[in-house]
Amino acid sequence: MTEHVAPTRRLHTARWVAGGGLLVAAALVALLATRPPADFTEVQTPLVGQAAPHISATTVTGGSFDLAALRGRWVVVNFFASWCPPCQQEQPELIAFAYQHRRSTDAALVGVVFDDAASAARGFLRSSGATWPAVVDSGGQIALDYGVRGPPETFLVNPSGTVVAHLDGPVTSAGLDYWIGRERGVSA
Amino acid sequence: MSTPRSVTLYRLAWLGVVLVVGAALAIGGWRHGTAPSGAQRAAAIEAGLRCPSCDGVSVLDSSAATAVAIRQAVSARVRAGESDGQIDGFLTSRYGAGILLRPPVRGATAWVWVLPPAALLAGAAGIVVVLVRRPSRRPAVTDDDRALVAQALATRPPDAADGRW
């Protein structure tokens, strides 16, 4: 009869390779399974910690606006559009924030129109009762300067003119207050 | 079938292939040395940038507002004489490294460039090891085997070839 091959060294190659593959797959699965859920998230872009890019443009109502004039106050720069549902969702929150800070004047809001007609933006602000200025972004260059991907995105600028947070998604009044309080605590 | 003359002919034929292809590639691959125009440079840069509000589309291909704005900025900077690296640097300073469609070769993203060639080499090494190792495990042939084979050959019908793979 034929000789059977005497297994001199059992390398168990298949076992090792399979075990390695299993480890990689398990790591991948564990990684994917432990991601936190989406909410309005703080985005880490290079702009955070840098000076806020300058904004000097006309508003939707025809006036002029200059970001430097707001130095010394917290500024919430909000990129929005009338066609964007999360922007509609966050409008009441921004209204509430503006109302809370109307007396202390320590925080100001400014909107930047993102890929929308000025008239549409004007109508959107008026119908929601917003009183803060909104700037027309011709050619999308202000959005480019701030690294905006799509509305709504909000930037929190501290009184020294530095961007301290880049928030992606519809913000809440409480959230903004939290950020301001946190930054105040850090710098105090 | 393989007379010395035919061997020489085949060798000449193959040499001819190599020479012809080499010459053609040399001619075909030689660029005339003209620098790309501004528009071509801008297009090349835009092809390597990701449209920030789209899903994997390049700035060159997209019609979204952010892409249009970036195209404007890139064209202006190309006209102003900035280099490709400077323009890419400006956009990454605004959008982060995620705006580049080609992951940077330096830094932590180097893994994505290094791992595939490493996998190819590892696989090739594995195959080489398998090929080199195998012959030593071949079992010895006994007389019983030879008898079995002789019997099988003897009982095999003469023209069993029918074009199997």
Next chain:
Amino acid sequence: MNAALGHTGVLLGLAAAVTGVVVIAVGLARRRPQAHGGAVYAALALVGAVLATVAMERAFLTHDFSVAYVAANNSRSTPLLYTVTGMWSALAGSILLWGLILAGYIAAMVWRFRRHAADPLVAWATLVTLVVAAFFFGLMAGPADPFRTVAGPAPASGLGPNVLLQDNALVAFHPPVLYLGLVGFTIPFAFAVASLVTGRVGEGWQVATRRWTLVAWGFLTVGIVLGAWWSYQVLGWGGFWAWDPVENASLLPWLCATAYLHSVLVQERRGLLRVWNLSLVVATFSLTVLATFLTRSGVIQSVHAFSDSDIGPLLLGFFGAVVATGVGLIAWRGDRLRSPGGIDAAVSREGAFLLNNLLFVVFAFVVLLGTVFPLLYEAFRGQQVTVGAPYFDAMTLPIGLALLFLMAVGPALPWRKAAPRTLRTRLVIPAWAGALVVVACVAVGVRGVVPLAAFGLGAFAFAANVRQLVLAAHGAHRRGAGAWRGLVGRANGGMVVHLGVVVIAVALAAATSFGHRGEVTLHRGAAAVSDGHRIAFTGLAHVRTPARTATEALVFVDGRGPLRPAVSQFGSDSSAVGTPAIDSSWRDDVYLTIDALPTTASGAVTIGVTVQPLVSWLWAGGVLLVIGAALAAVPGRRRRPTDPASAPGPPGRTRPSRATRRRRARAAGRADPHHLSPDRDDERPSRRLAPSANADKQSEVHRREADVSVRAGSP
């Protein structure tokens, strides 16, 4: 009523699958699998799936907006075609389609192997398929319920399908065909698991299910090509493959399946690579589950969107379970089941297949790494990085060129060992074909080393595969079987598939290297020349139907037309999308989009013009691929798949062999009448390598002996 009917169907399917699993498992544990196997439960699962599908389509056709899924994906103004296809436009409905196709495949499998139903291996395979079916029906019964009703009163009309899904009739073909491909890999996987569990690896079950893999592969290929064609026609930048995570997800199983279809030939011929082939089958099926996960969980677009959905974690868990099962079984059994014997020489057909597998696996690795890397990077460093088309193009280009070369050389290599003169004589004409094509391209004005290399290697591979077909046809004619026999059957169908791949590769090289994008701004009645084509704009047209409102530009390209690129709104959706128009010819495609509509009544329209050469060759190559796959599925006049390679074929009308005829002709003093010399090793085991001629028989004898011993040794 539709919802109730649908729920009944889903629950019936789920109950049938679970009961089938339990019954078969009990039968296996008691070592008494029933003679009828899982047939009843497979049939019931199919009935349940069909019932649920009928209920869903009925809900769509009657615009039953009490079903939430219908309200989200259909409206009263949606045309009939898109109403029918609405069933698979979103998550829950596509799971229903998956369940239907899976139930169909299981029923077909049970019917095909009904005579072996009492065999434990077939019972295990049926068990595995029913477990998979139970998972998908379970998804439908709970988290991804397609028949969930709207809370409150039914709305008067729905939202209608996604705008991009209303534009083109291909939505009726691409998802079902793609699913026919992806789901089809469940069957080979089930048999692979069954082989591993029962330890019966050497019997040819894998070979018997090879045709299932080929059918699934064929459908998947068509699905991918249709997807590329669809994106080309609908999305506005003339691109057909963007290395998008969803596209990559469907490419990954295709790559593993292609590697498998090649290496299983080595197993059939030489009995080698058994465990490797099993691993490939497990990998292919795991990747189809990963494809569903990547597409449906949104995890690539945003890591955080994943945990917002219910279904993401479940799919991920199933993927983990599949991989764990497959890998665990291979770890447990793999070493005991390794085949004896080995590969004798690197330069041989076995060596070419090994290299082929290496290249395909590295290709799949590149695609998987590039797709998953942004996720990993964001998870570990919190920052975003993009791995886009330039990365994939750069990485896969050398692999593609190497595969083209291998496609030319591989079929000309003999088994076991190749002498250099073999390749030298067989490939000299195809090599000259490649060289002449390169020269012709350079003469015509093509510049660039990479496209020239691609064209040259493509011509080389094309000529080499045509050579194989010609020889096979000649050999078949000589045997008296009819020359057409040289075109059908596994090997020859494979050659036609290679021809299709070459055509696609050449088209890709041409379209991506020499595509050019331009823009023309034209007033009404004006014309301009862009990239050698005359573009004439004759006016605007406004279209208003219930389904679509659009502003079209009437454009003539080189006098042909009118082509109608447009800006369209579909149904009640207010967002406008650009709808392109394409003028195709064999030389190039002129792809027109409206970049800017005129702002005034007599203003100029800006038309984007993208000219890409040889794009129509992509679709022609796809057709060749499908034809080749169909040809390869034709059974040859040969032994059963489970017989060893040296068994005689079925008797037939045969002429005497070439050696016999030559001997007789020489004896009668005549010259050899035939000049064409089919490669001898394709007809019978090679006799040139005299010392090892017996070794071929020996290894086959060893293989059978080893199989017997393994079978005897398995529990």
